[in-house]
Amino acid sequence: MVIPANEAFQRAVTRGTRTSTGAPGPRYWQQWTDYRLEAELNPISKRLMGQGTLTYFNRSPDTLREVYLHLLHNLFAPGARHNTDVPWSVEGVELSRVAAQGQELKPTEEEGVGYEVDGTVMRIRLPRALAPGGSATLDFRWMLRVPPDGAPRGGQDGETFFINYWYPQMAVYDDLNGWQIDQYLGNAEFYMGYGNYDVALTLPEGWLVTSTGSLKNPTEVLSAQTRARLDSAGHATGIVRVVTEADRTAGTSTARGTGGKLVWRFRADTVRDVSWATSSRYLWDATNAAVGDANGDGRADTAAINSFYRPELRASHWNESARYSRHSVEFFSRYLMPYPYAHMTAVDGPSSCGGMEYPMMTCIGGQWDTLGLYEVTTHEIGHMWFPMLVGSDEKRFAWMDEGLTQFNQSQAIADFFKGVDDEEINRRNYLGFAESGGEVELMRHGDRYPTYGSYGVAAYYKPATVLVALRGVLGEETYNKAFKEYGRRWLYKHPSPSDLFNTFEDVSGRDLDWFWRTWFYETWRLDQGIDTVSTAGDSLDIVVHNEGRAVMPVRLVVSRTDGRADSLTVPANAWFGGERRRTVRVAALPAVKSIEIDPERDFPDVDRSNQVWPR
Ligand SMILES: [Zn+2]
Incomplete structure (x- = not known):
């Protein structure tokens, strides 16, 4: 039994960027971007003013005459196309300056140097061709309005701001398919390249800010009291209440600013995105997680654990959030690989955040019981491994991050809430839907499912269930070995489904085409x-x-x-x-x-x- 031929993958094997064993090929390459971003948010007008310089490194063997970026926020612009509920529109990304390679660019629909924005995708025709091994700088100045609650994955509810998709972000150009420039329509998620980020965020004093990356200027933005409590959280065995209700004023939680403002500076290395959150109403809990030897120096490392939430969210058990996060980070560090980033931070945000993952960050909205809050927290933290560390294409293959994470979530829940069989819940959800006849196959673009139900089953419940079956076929030891090896091989890289399939076959020494065909390419049922x-x-x-x-x-x-x-x-x-x-x-x-x-x-x-x- 065979799986359908994948021409792009076969071509990559021939060229030596991929292999039939599932490891990256000797000539594997991927692009890189350094971002220097500045933004100022006005919480009253909800307007964000940004400017930034991107340095894009062409590590491909191809000469690029044009480059593509995502302006994901344009999902919310008037007239935007979407396939999820976006109940209103706000101003999209208003670009006031675009420059490439030092030259100012104008919007133009003609060929020749300039830029063009189509929905959430921006094309820049470069002044000079970008040769292999070369780099190009891109400069932007822009403005956008943070969308109100109801915006998928973030936004603001007047008190909390979860700022996502807020800057022009390079699209992925990869060895399999070249540019991935599908529109962001709201349902299918993302495919993001890796880079380093220097970010400076200007907010009113008294507003706590948390972001992907490490805070570089704590003495300028945090009070001495907050810094002292944060230090103690670094080696505390319990949860440290860093900012309490009584502390939430400029001079007590944050430092005092100049002109009523503070500039928060963050640095993030080898991440695929940066998001951040802010509120003047947040409490701040912190502790630490033992992650094992994350940097390979032979010594055990820790990651900081933070939770930011409003006091009324104690009713949804947010005062337990740091404990849940610590367990999740420690569990996945053992089960998969050590968590390498500086912190993991859970943020109470607008209800439409649902649970949404960003590097080092998760935005969680809504009301929860203890099991529910643990589940959403551990699920989003599970995403730090897939797709944050193992950077798959979520748009084309949602199961590669959601399915793996749904499976991993079950393992963490079984460890924390003894006796809760989350694998059985996934299996029931898949089987119930399969019986109803609405199922479509997993190997389908995330925006091409006929119903949300069929997407949910194909992205989450079925792949999670199928991985349990694969563990049954291979035995737990071999399965775990192969799963970890897949993560190790593709850390900070862009695996495709074939790389995952081939790694499991390589590690187990078995031909599993019948398994992949049955469960990933077909909707065949087992009886x-x-x-x-x-x-x-x-x-x-x-x-x-x-x-x-x-x-x-x-x-x-x-x-x-x-x-x-x-x-x-x-x-x-x-x-x-x-x-x-x-x-x-x-x-x-x-x-x-x-x-x-x-x-x-x-x-x-x-x-x-x-x-x-x-x-
Ligand atoms: Zn997820």
């Missing part, structure tokens, strides 16, 4: 069962069937009256020719008490009632 059990002389003939089109091994456990239980497997290739039935012969004695298919419930079978004998 294994025990047909008949009959005695034939000294033997017992067990006839198992495979009624669905899904191809999976049949794992039988035969339990006997003497207490013995034997495990037998009908390999997946028994079904490759389209057979529906297979006889398994075992000894009749000692007497067989019961037979069960997949008693561990690893596989998502649509009908479990026929998997046990006697029925």
Whole structure:
């Protein structure tokens, strides 16, 4: 059984940028951008004024005559195209200056030097061609209005501001498909390149600011009291209340500014985006997480853990948020790989944030019980590994970050809330939808699902369920080894589905095309069962069937009256020719008490009632 040929991937293997083992090829390359960004936010007008210089490094073997950027905020502009609910519009990104390679550019629809904005995508035709190994500077000055609550993934509710997609961001140019310049329509997420960021944010004094990256000027923006409490949080065993209700004034939480303003400076290395949040009403809790040896110097490292929330959010257990975050960061650092960034910060934001992930940051809105807040927190923190550290294309393959994260979330929940079987919840959600008949395959662009339900199943529940099945097929040890190896190989890189598939095959030493084909390229369902059990002389003939089109091994456990239980497997290739039935012969004695298919419930079978004998 084969999976459909992927011409772009085959071409990359031929060129040596990818390999058939799943590791990056010897000639793998990816682009890089250094960002220097400044912004001032006026919380009353909700206007953000920005300016920035981007230095784009062309590490590809191609000469680029034009470059593309995302102006993601234009999702909210009047007349914007979208496929999610955007209940109003605000001003889009208003560019007052665009320059490339030192030359001022004008908007133009003609060919020749200039720039063009189409929805959320900006094209710049460069004054001079950008050769391989060269770099180009791009300068921008812009203004935008932060969208009100209801904006997917961020915005402001008048008290809290979660600032995302706020600057011109380089589009990804990669070795597989060149420029990824699909419009941001609201549903499908992002594909972002890596870079370093220097960010300066100007806010009124008394407004706490938290951002992707490390704060570079704490003595200028934080009070001595806040700094002292923050220091103690760095080695505290519990949660330190860094800013309490009584502290929330300029001079007590923040430093006093000049002219009533403070400039907060952040630096972030090797991240795919920067977002930030601010409020004058935030409380600030902090602690630390043990992440293992993140920088490879042989010593254990820690990451700072922060939670920013309004006092009334205690009703949604936000005073536990730092504890939840610490557990999540520590758990994933063990389960996947050490968390390498300086901090992980959870922010109470506008309700339409839902839960949304950004490097080192998550914005969480709405009301929660303890399990719900833990779940959304650990899910978003799980995203630090996929797609923040392992930078897949979320737009084309939502399952590569959402599915892996949904699976990882289940592991963290099982560790924290003993007895909660989140894998079973995912499986039920997938099977229920598959039964309803609305399912479409996983290998589909995130903006091309017929319904939100079909997207949700294909992006979250089914891939999470399928990974449990893969763990069942490979065994936990091999599965974990392959999963970690995939992360290690593609840290700060851009893996495609083939790289993940090939890594699992490489590490396990098995051809798993039948697995990928069944679960990622098709909507075939699994329905294994025990047909008949009959005695034939000294033997017992067990006839198992495979009624669905899904191809999976049949794992039988035969339990006997003497207490013995034997495990037998009908390999997946028994079904490759389209057979529906297979006889398994075992000894009749000692007497067989019961037979069960997949008693561990690893596989998502649509009908479990026929998997046990006697029925
Ligand atoms: Zn997610």
